[in-house]
Amino acid sequence: MKYIYDDLKDKNILITGGAGFIGSNIVHYLNRYHGESKIFIFDKFRDNTTFENGNLTSLGHFKNLLNFKGEVIVGDLANSNDLKKLDKYKFDYIFHEGAISDTTCKNQELIIKTNFESLDYFINKIKESEGVLIYASSAATYGNSKAPNIVGSGESPENAYGFSKLLMDMKLREIIQNNEDENFKIISLRYFNVYGSREYFKGSTASMILQLALQALRNKKVKLFEFGEQIRDFVYIKDVVQANIKAIEVNKSGIYNVGSGVARSFNDIVDILKLHIGDFEVEYIKNPYSFYQNHTQADISQTIKDLFYEPRYTLESGIKDYIDEIKRIYKDTK
Template identity: 35%
Template sequence: MAIKSLVTGGAGFIGSNLALTLEKLGHEVVVVDNFQFADRTNLKEFKGEVISLDVSTSYSFSSSFDIIFHQAAITDPRYPNDEETFNKNIEGFKQMVSLADRSKAKLVYASTAGLYGNGPVPMKEEQEKQILTTYGRSKLEMDEMAFSLFSKRHIVGLRYFNVFGPGEAHKGRPASMIYHLYQQMKSGKRPRIFNWGEQIRDFIYVKDIVTANLKAVDAPSGVYNVATGVGTSFNRLVKTLNEVMNTKLDPEYFEMPYDVKTYQANTQGDPTLAEQKMGFKSEWKLKEAIQDYLEWLYKK
């Protein structure tokens, strides 16, 4: 009998990649999305049921699930309505915890590296948190709720670092730096990055994120970083893009428009705990991942 999986936010960036992979693996997949921050074309190859629903509201599903992959959230840290971000993210999580309880399902949910703020690197799960945004605060609240439930049910939280890859274009401004720089450079424009390009990100390919979700199903309850452990500066990223695209475009530096108090300068993660407890290790090196991603973009 097929494993029945629910993917919330399943028409979004990570959710759609996950839903399509689960279906290929033989799962019976149900996707839920309110389509506020999603793209229906991400699901054009998906054959399962799609329910238009805001998961922060109560809903009676017609059947139970074996696994719930909760990806739905307002993820833009600069979304203009802080109250909506916090309330919808928390209520959505509570609804999924309740559904997991009723279904006796395993629950895997998306957390974020954003809650580390500008703390020491490489960032470890247990280090002191520095909340810079309402989005980060909502995810920390979810993690703390999960901690209180570990002894009662199977819950795994995944703190994603800087994810990029197919299916993110609809996000607009919050899409990855890699996506935006590619769009500029393919038009022959110089890639625009903040002064002086020394900001660092732990870029992780969405295919690794999908693998981490699959590994989480059989991992012990906990909250784990999903990172490569490699920090890449914006200057280095431009160099890598030039190499992959066979271009020679120098960066165009400009003053960062965001308040430095709410901007993460370095997000390099420590993946050790995920390797030890989940058996997850990033398989994609940055250059190879960018090559794979651009090949996909070229076909679009």
Template identity: 35%
Template structure:
């Protein structure tokens, strides 16, 4: 069995789809299955059992550890505008600690989701140097909750025999349709352009960046899934790793790629960044991917233009 938490979510459902394609069909899907739109991500996938998030640890107690091959812990409260610190601590930090301890007790290898939100404004850069992690300054409670678990994990004297934390950058691709405001700019762009023929981007409130030239490391979900499955097979070099494309691109680049894929004339304007996120807005992120490459990860990452086109072809289907 392979356990995937957050199973109905965007990244996890893509992971299960790829695992199925490689012959892994004994999937234990863990989530809070209360969102009909989100649950559509699991339609057609081969899943052995669905387990509610709140009873997962009771379920786990009854299992033979020898039957569990791997845990991918991708479940989390991922809303960067969530300010209920207690909720974020409970779902993102404390729940992850319980999974970590069970992986030690039951000798199960673990890959878990961290986040590039831990880097804050990038004052210390975007290097996955573990010595810098205690000094990072996330901009929101979500990033804090993820960073707190990373710090806790690094400080543990006893660890799972294999474990990896992945700092996801701006992941995009099929399966994020349920995410509302938290969906990628690509999905928002496709919807906005489909409805109006136009796209509005956030204006820059930082004199160092022109409007639309704010930069992000956009990474295609297929690449993220490939890395996770490679780590499952690799099972060496435990630690915390960046997972982005390694190349920052502007929002203008992204939206132009959407217009091109939709075969429509560009029409881009700018609006003020909402005040509730303006002082917590990242103007630049770029994953240093040398650490993952140094342990032997062999694949190249999908270009933004290619990834956008693949994603939009999927949406059209």
């Protein structure tokens, strides 16, 4: 069987948010395995602006793109003039990863404008080229609904970020219902808790795996919300890239969960980290958040069926694969 993704030669591929964690991993994958495809990145990168919560408003970093091959277009998703810079190009595939990814940002107007409103531009672009648009949705669309999380049920976000992603998915549902997507395809991937290489520049919004590992290496002690038993679906970046690449092949539009399919606790992360970096102390503290996801778990049955997605990493093997990079980050930031 010949896959389309065997042959991305000379295809124009846009990655929005390409300077961020997941986007840059897609860029490097394509550079490595599909070196003759033409890569374009659209990203705002970072400046000194912060949200009320003190976090940077955009988290892209040039260091995520060291040694990459392609073209960079700098722009803001929330600025229609910046998006016009893309007008002159025709893209066969668009991986739309750019977004305000900070789930604790309270600026509803900016989140919805940046994450949701900009989707229209990329839908029109992919319509024009009759290509495939794959965009990043999120497990935040499920809020605190009962797990396992199934596409189409319990879609009740608890924050503006999750709401912006659900709006994107509702728009896609409308397109599918009206059969508007005969000549193009749109795939929404609802990522769960992603961890792995190139997430360091997300700072305090990076995964619990990285944050706990760095706390343990630096202070020989980590802090967990009482009593570390909250369970989440942690999915390794290589599986997320796999889902994106496989989505290229899908012959119908749709919304898919991308997780490991298994929920693991913060205490599990601690136990696995201890195997790699030795013993450290755990201090349990009160959880200050009124909203906190206590159990997320992706139902990935449809993703396996339609995308042939197969998560290859458990929490154990994902951390094992990642730990050398974490140790390197620790040394470089000492």
